[in-house]
Amino acid sequence: MFIVSACLVGCILLLQTAVYAQDTTAVKEITTPVIAKPVKNTFQSVWIIDNQTVMVPIKGTFELDIQHRFGTVTHGYSDFWGLFASSNMRLGASYAPINNLYLGIGIDKYDELWDGSAKYAIIKQTKGKIPVSITYYGDISYDSRNDPTHGIFVHSSDRIFSFNQLIIARKFGEKLSLQVAPSLSHQNSVNGFYVKNDSTGTTIFKEMKHDHFALALSGRYKIGETTAILLNYDQPITEHATKNPNPNLAFGFEFSTSGHTFQLFMGNYTLLNPAQNALFNANSPFSYNSNGTNVKGGQFVIGFNITRLWN
Amino acid sequence: MKRKLTLTISVLAVCIMSFAFTTIQQPKPWPVPEKNAKMANPVKSNAESISAGKALWNLHCASCHGKKGLGDGSKAAQLKTTPQDMTVASFQSQSDGSLYYKISEGRDDMPSFKKKIPDAEDIWNLVNFTRTLKK
Numbered sequence: 001m002f003i004v005s006a007c008l009v010g011c012i013l014l015l016q017t018a019v020y021a022q023d024t025t026a027v028k029e030i031t032t033p034v035i036a037k038p039v040k041n042t043f044q045s046v047w048i049i050d051n052q053t054v055m056v057p058i059k060g061t062f063e064l065d066i067q068h069r070f071g072t073v074t075h076g077y078s079d080f081w082g083l084f085a086s087s088n089m090r091l092g093a094s095y096a097p098i099n100n101l102y103l104g105i106g107i108d109k110y111d112e113l114w115d116g117s118a119k120y121a122i123i124k125q126t127k128g129k130i131p132v133s134i135t136y137y138g139d140i141s142y143d144s145r146n147d148p149t150h151g152i153f154v155h156s157s158d159r160i161f162s163f164n165q166l167i168i169a170r171k172f173g174e175k176l177s178l179q180v181a182p183s184l185s186h187q188n189s190v191n192g193f194y195v196k197n198d199s200t201g202t203t204i205f206k207e208m209k210h211d212h213f214a215l216a217l218s219g220r221y222k223i224g225e226t227t228a229i230l231l232n233y234d235q236p237i238t239e240h241a242t243k244n245p246n247p248n249l250a251f252g253f254e255f256s257t258s259g260h261t262f263q264l265f266m267g268n269y270t271l272l273n274p275a276q277n278a279l280f281n282a283n284s285p286f287s288y289n290s291n292g293t294n295v296k297g298g299q300f301v302i303g304f305n306i307t308r309l310w311n
Numbered sequence: 312m313k314r315k316l317t318l319t320i321s322v323l324a325v326c327i328m329s330f331a332f333t334t335i336q337q338p339k340p341w342p343v344p345e346k347n348a349k350m351a352n353p354v355k356s357n358a359e360s361i362s363a364g365k366a367l368w369n370l371h372c373a374s375c376h377g378k379k380g381l382g383d384g385s386k387a388a389q390l391k392t393t394p395q396d397m398t399v400a401s402f403q404s405q406s407d408g409s410l411y412y413k414i415s416e417g418r419d420d421m422p423s424f425k426k427k428i429p430d431a432e433d434i435w436n437l438v439n440f441t442r443t444l445k446k
Contacts, residue, residue: 037430058429174366225369258371258427311426 038124042133042171043179045261046094046102046119047305048218049232049250050269050277054135054169054179056121059099061311065092065106069270069303072283074290082301090272108272113161115141115273125170132170137181139163141273158189163275165216174222181216185275206241213237214278220254228254230265236278245278249285249298263305270301339392341418343409350408354435356442364440367433371424380444390420398446410438 043053046063057063071085079085092106092115100121107114117139125133143159145152153159165183172178187210196203215235222228234248252265268283283299354360369378375390377383380397387394395402414434417423428434 037432040430040433058426060426174362225366256370257374258422 036126036129038126038130039133039171042125042169042177043220044228044254044256045263045305045307047261047263047307048179048220049230049252049263049265049267049303049305050234050248051179051181051216051218051232051274052119052135052137052165052167053218054121054133054167056100056102056119056135057094057096057309058311059096061094061096061102061309063092063094063104063310064308065090065094066306067092067272067303068305069272069301072270072299072301073266074299088270088272110271110273111276112144113141113273113276114144115139132168135167135169137163137165137167139274141275153189155189160188161273161275161279162186163273163278165274176222177220179216179218181218183214183216183274183278185212185214185278186210187212187275187279207243208240208279209238211238212240212245212279226256228256230254230263232267234269234278234281236281243280245281246284248277248281248283259309261305261307261309264302265304266300266302268298268300339419341413343405343412347412348406348409350406350411352407352411352435352438354432354439356439360436360439361443363433364436364438365443367428367437368440371427372437375420380441392420394420397441397444403442403445407435407438410441411435414438 043055046053046055046057047065047067067090069088071079071082071087073081075082075085088108088110090106090108092104094102094104094117096102102117102119104117104119105115106117117137119135119137121133121135123130123132123134125131139162141161141163143153143161147153163183163185165181167179167181169177169179187208190206190208190210192204192206194202195205214237216232217235218230218232220228220230230250230252232248232250236245236247246268248268250265250267250269252263252267255262255264268285269277269281270283271277271280283301285298285300287294287296288299289295368376373384374386375382375384375394376397377387377394382394382396384394397403411434413421414428414437415423415425424434428437
């Protein structure tokens with residue numbers, strides 16, 4: 001028995017020695033498979049001028065937003081290109097309770113409009129695997145203006161707007177990121193009047209449809225490590241009977257620091273709610289009518305977005 | 312004459328006293344747990360890593376530590392502590408693991424970056440970039 005055990009131990013030791021000997025003569029590099037990670041920083045901010053970007057900050061991030069849209073620049077020096085005109089502003093806060101989900105709340109000066117939003121990163125662009133990032137963005141808003149006589153709102157539900165958007169983005173190299181975002185805006189109440197209201201029935205003419213499709217195209221081009229040029233275009237798709245909204249063209253700069261992002265731009269959207277902007281934009285980017293004459297050039301407003309992130 | 316002598320002695324005394332109570336601000340020791348200090352850098356220092364680190368440096372670090380890591384960023388004067396000069400040997404002699412730990416955890420005016428830069432690989436990229444600041 002002892003001899004058998006001794007032989008076994010001897011064989012094992014010999015094998016070990018042989019393995020060590022092999023190790024010293026031919027070093028084999030152990031390679032672990034590289035796990036592809038999602039592309040980072042497609043955009044620096046959750047905003048790209050008037051639209052949301054595909055970006056969803058990581059779990060535990062808290063954000064404060066200050067957004068401002070001044071008056072149109074069309075009056076020139078008399079109101080200092082809109083800077084001294086009546087302006088619109090929004091204050092917002094957002095939080096990421098889990099990874100890929102961002103919840104937000106905000107209030108606009110215009111219509112004292114409260115909004116609540118949810119954003120979820122569905123797919124993230126991954127080199128060699130997934131060509132684009134896709135994020136869902138949903139927003140519901142409530143016009144909280146005082147209306148004791150029900151002169152504006154017959155029902156409480158008339159105050160509500162909703163907005164649903166699918167954001168598809170791709171980062172092309174280190175500098176260029178492009179995004180396309182189809183959206184559906186909904187207004188609970190539209191203005192209308194009776195075209196026919198007799199014994200044969202009723203027909204109501206609605207000035208607008210309740211639902212409105214639109215498409216947003218946005219891009220960012222980095223001109224430095226912390227600065228970028230932004231471009232944004234929103235095209236209405238749904239045709240309404242009257243009061244068709246104008247497209248929106250916006251362009252500007254972005255400056256980033258560790259915790260802040262500043263965007264300074266010009267654009268046609270003067271509201272600060274995605275559904276209201278898509279439904280009611282009265283400023284034209286290309287030409288507009290003033291006292292019966294067609295004026296070339298758009299009605300642009302200067303605006304800024306400031307975001308502060310804590311994480 | 313006596314008055315001049317008294318004045319001279321007084322001025323000298325004030326100078327000596329002011330020097331005596333002036334201490335050169337030394338960076339407070341920043342101990343790093345041994346296991347962190349010994350952590351190996353898994354990200355190879357190449358052009359790609361350094362470029363990624365540089366982008367993060369400009370976004371998160373340059374405002375205090377300066378563009379070239381001299382500790383002379385635009386915010387440096389407002390801080391209670393002096394930002395580390397990263398070009399000097401005392402900084403560059405630290406292990407990659409120590410730098411990773413300090414960037415991740417932060418201390419005093421230096422914020423923790425483990426949430427601001429959530430991907431560990433990016434912090435290693437930043438460590439690799441700080442090596443290029445060496446004089």
